[in-house]
Amino acid sequence: xxxxxxxxxxxxxxxxxxxxxxxxxxxxxxxxxxxxxxxxxxxxxxxxxxxxxxxxxxxxxxxxxxxxxxxxxxxxxxxxxxxxxxxxxxxxxxxxxxxxxxxxxxxxxxxxxxxxxxxxxxxxxxxxxxxxxxxxxxxxxxxxxxxxxxxxxxxxxxxxxxxxxxxxxxxxxxxxxxxxxxxxxxxxxxxxxxxxxxxxxxxxxxxxxxxxxxxxxxxxxxxxxxxxxxxxxxxxxxxxxxxxxxxxxxxxxxxxxxxxxxxxxxxxxxxxxxxxxxxxxxxxxxxxxxxxxxxxxxxxxxxxxxxxxxxxxxxxxxxxxxxxxxxxxxxxxxxxxxxxxxxxxxxxxx
Numbered sequence: 001x002x003x004x005x006x007x008x009x010x011x012x013x014x015x016x017x018x019x020x021x022x023x024x025x026x027x028x029x030x031x032x033x034x035x036x037x038x039x040x041x042x043x044x045x046x047x048x049x050x051x052x053x054x055x056x057x058x059x060x061x062x063x064x065x066x067x068x069x070x071x072x073x074x075x076x077x078x079x080x081x082x083x084x085x086x087x088x089x090x091x092x093x094x095x096x097x098x099x100x101x102x103x104x105x106x107x108x109x110x111x112x113x114x115x116x117x118x119x120x121x122x123x124x125x126x127x128x129x130x131x132x133x134x135x136x137x138x139x140x141x142x143x144x145x146x147x148x149x150x151x152x153x154x155x156x157x158x159x160x161x162x163x164x165x166x167x168x169x170x171x172x173x174x175x176x177x178x179x180x181x182x183x184x185x186x187x188x189x190x191x192x193x194x195x196x197x198x199x200x201x202x203x204x205x206x207x208x209x210x211x212x213x214x215x216x217x218x219x220x221x222x223x224x225x226x227x228x229x230x231x232x233x234x235x236x237x238x239x240x241x242x243x244x245x246x247x248x249x250x251x252x253x254x255x256x257x258x259x260x261x262x263x264x265x266x267x268x269x270x271x272x273x274x275x276x277x278x279x280x281x282x283x284x285x286x287x288x289x290x291x292x293x294x295x296x297x298x299x300x301x302x303x304x305x306x307x308x309x310x311x312x313x314x315x316x317x318x319x320x321x322x323x324x325x326x327x328x329x330x331x332x333x334x335x336x337x338x339x340x341x342x343x344x345x346x347x348x349x350x
Contacts, residue, residue: 054087057080060077110168111176111207112204115159116160116162118181125156129157129158135334138334138337145168148163163255180203182308186312223244223246224243228242256272306318321342
């Protein structure tokens with residue numbers, strides 16, 4: 001069975017699935033199957049066109065080598081030139097599609113941003129809140145949907161921990177260099193002596209890849225259910241719909257309280273867990289894999305910083321590229337395009 005026949009066979013299988021009422025009732029399965037079918041149809045059309053153009057090239061070459069009619073040969077030579085150029089373009093498209101299939105980061109569907117308060121107590125929690133506002137406002141400015149997966153807040157409005165999903169495949173490309181320890185220097189409202197305080201918060205940027213092929217054994221996970229919480233940690237629902245999953249072999253913990261349904265929260269938590277396990281496996285295979293979460297977060301100490309936000313001096317400094325910006329309030333309101341482009345230019349000059 002050649003490649004084209006193999007693709008046509010897969011298409012037949014997918015069409016059969018799409019005709020089953022039970023399969024259609026699962027929205028996620030239906031959407032994934034439809035996406036695969038659309039991709040298959042593109043590949044089938046491409047291969048059929050390559051076959052057709054290749055056949056024309058052979059016919060032209062036969063006319064040129066065997067026919068004695070000079071006018072016919074001239075037409076065949078002109079047609080051959082056009083078809084060879086067409087085939088070259090088609091093969092280039094095929095190569096790019098194959099590259100796309102092999103590169104998982106081109107299959108990113110969304111990005112998970114994890115923000116946690118680090119050193120500095122309540123001030124660190126308030127800074128984590130500032131970072132959440134910065135990234136969520138940036139997403140809104142780009143018209144990217146934001147979903148809160150899990151959050152834990154303090155009674156003063158700070159954030160102990162928040163996990164959000166930005167549902168746009170461009171978000172990872174833009175935000176992938178934001179991972180690490182962020183440091184803030186400012187005078188707290190409660191500080192009567194005017195002493196400058198230093199606090200930290202950690203940010204992890206985790207791509208959500210489509211079609212992650214990671215098998216999780218039921219015996220390897222420990223699940224618990226709890227009520228979704230609001231500011232200060234108080235329960236906001238009477239039913240335990242929030243889900244916490246611990247992957248026992250690795251110790252990775254994922255919590256989700258985004259939906260009203262326990263089942264939906266469990267599905268989302270498992271999806272995030274699969275992506276984290278996939279990323280961990282990529283780190284093992286290739287130490288240069290983008291977005292190594294362990295390297296991003298470090299131990300949340302003040303010295304392990306990627307960026308400092310100096311409020312009294314109205315200056316933000318990115319220590320990786322040794323570049324500074326002013327107007328902190330505007331930046332914390334989501335106007336971070338200039339910083340993002342500077343980082344992309346440094347790390348991806350192409």
